[in-house]
Amino acid sequence: xxxxxxxxxxxxxxxxxxxxxxxxxxxxxxxxxxxxxxxxxxxxxxxxxxxxxxxxxxxxxxxxxxxxxxxxxxxxxxxxxxxxxxxxxxxxxxxxxxxxxxxxxxxxxxxxxxxxxxxxxxxxxxxxxxxxxxxxxxxxxxxxxxxxxxxxxxxxxxxxxxxxxxxxxxxxxxxxxxxxxxxxxxxxxxxxxxxxxxxxxxxxxxxxxxxxxxxxxxxxxxxxxxxxxxxxxxxxxxxxxxx
Numbered sequence: 001x002x003x004x005x006x007x008x009x010x011x012x013x014x015x016x017x018x019x020x021x022x023x024x025x026x027x028x029x030x031x032x033x034x035x036x037x038x039x040x041x042x043x044x045x046x047x048x049x050x051x052x053x054x055x056x057x058x059x060x061x062x063x064x065x066x067x068x069x070x071x072x073x074x075x076x077x078x079x080x081x082x083x084x085x086x087x088x089x090x091x092x093x094x095x096x097x098x099x100x101x102x103x104x105x106x107x108x109x110x111x112x113x114x115x116x117x118x119x120x121x122x123x124x125x126x127x128x129x130x131x132x133x134x135x136x137x138x139x140x141x142x143x144x145x146x147x148x149x150x151x152x153x154x155x156x157x158x159x160x161x162x163x164x165x166x167x168x169x170x171x172x173x174x175x176x177x178x179x180x181x182x183x184x185x186x187x188x189x190x191x192x193x194x195x196x197x198x199x200x201x202x203x204x205x206x207x208x209x210x211x212x213x214x215x216x217x218x219x220x221x222x223x224x225x226x227x228x229x230x231x232x233x234x235x236x237x238x239x240x241x242x243x
Contacts, residue, residue: 021178021195022138026094028181028194033097035189037075044187047223051230055221056133056161057081059233063157065128071118071148072135076102076110083108087129092118119143123151132160134231139178139197145211149238158213158236164220164229165201176203204234214239 029036043049056078060068065087070078073091075098082089093099094114102110115138130148148158170179181193199207208215213236220229 018139021197022140025137025194025196028192029095030097031192032190033075033095033101035186035191037098037101038189039186040075040077047230051221051223052134052161053077053081055219055231055233056131056159057085059159059161059217059219059235060087060129060131060157061085062235063129063155065157067125067127068129068131069123069127069148069151071115071130071132071144073102073110074098074135076105076108078131078133079110080105080107115141115144119147122147126153126156127151128153128156130156130158132158132162134161134163136160136162137194137196142207142211145207145213149212152238154238156237157216160234160236161231162204162234164232165199165204167229168198170198174200176200201232204232208234208236209239212239213237
C-alpha cells in the first residue's frame with residue numbers, strides 16, 4: 001500500500017505533492033552531474049566497485065543479449081561495459097549534463113529522454129534487455145516499466161537493481177513512501193541530495209505484475225565483509241499474452 005499521506009487529501013493535491021518530490025529528484029541530478037561522474041570514474045563508491053557493478057552486468061548477460069537499453073544511464077559506464085561484451089546498448093537519461101558527459105567519453109549511444117517521454121513514445125525497435133541500475137527513484141514508475149516490457153523482444157529481460165528494502169529500511173519504518181536522501185559518505189562536491197521513494201519487497205513484486213512483467217529471479221548480492229545484501233536485483237520478462 002502506498003503511503004501517500006492523508007487519504008482524505010484531494011487527488012489534485014496528492015498529484016502536486018508527487019510532482020514536487022519528482023522534481024526534487026531531477027533537480028538533484030542536475031546539480032550533481034559532474035560530482036557523480038567524477039565519483040564513478042574515480043571508482044570512489046566502494047560498494048559499486050566491489051559488488052553491485054558486477055551484479056548488474058552478470059544479471060544482464062545471463063540472457064545473452066545482443067541489444068539493450070540502459071534507463072537512467074547517468075555518465076554511461078554500464079553502456080560502455082555492455083558494449084565491451086558485444087551488446088549494442090543505448091543509454092537514456094533525463095539529465096542533459098549527464099548525457100553530455102557520457103557522449104564526451106563515447107563507447108556507446110546516448111540520448112536525453114525522460115521516463116515519461118519513453119513511456120509515451122516507446123522505443124522504435126525491440127531490444128533484448130532493458131536495465132534500470134539504481135535508477136528507479138521515483139513514485140510514478142508504472143508507465144515506464146510497462147513501456148520497458150513492451151520494448152522487449154520475446155524472451156527479453158527487464159533487469160532492475162535497487163537498494164535492498166530489508167536492509168535499506170528507513171528508520172521510520174517498513175512503510176511505502178517518500179524519504180529524504182543523503183550524500184553521507186560522499187565528498188564535499190555533492191549537494192542537494194535527492195529524495196527517494198521506498199518500496200517494501202511486496203510492493204516491488206506487485207508492481208512488476210501490475211506492469212505486465214513476470215519475475216524470473218531475485219538476487220541479493222552480498223557485501224563480502226558483512227555478508228549482508230548490498231542490493232536487490234530483479235530479473236523479469238513480459239507476461240505471456242492470454243488469448
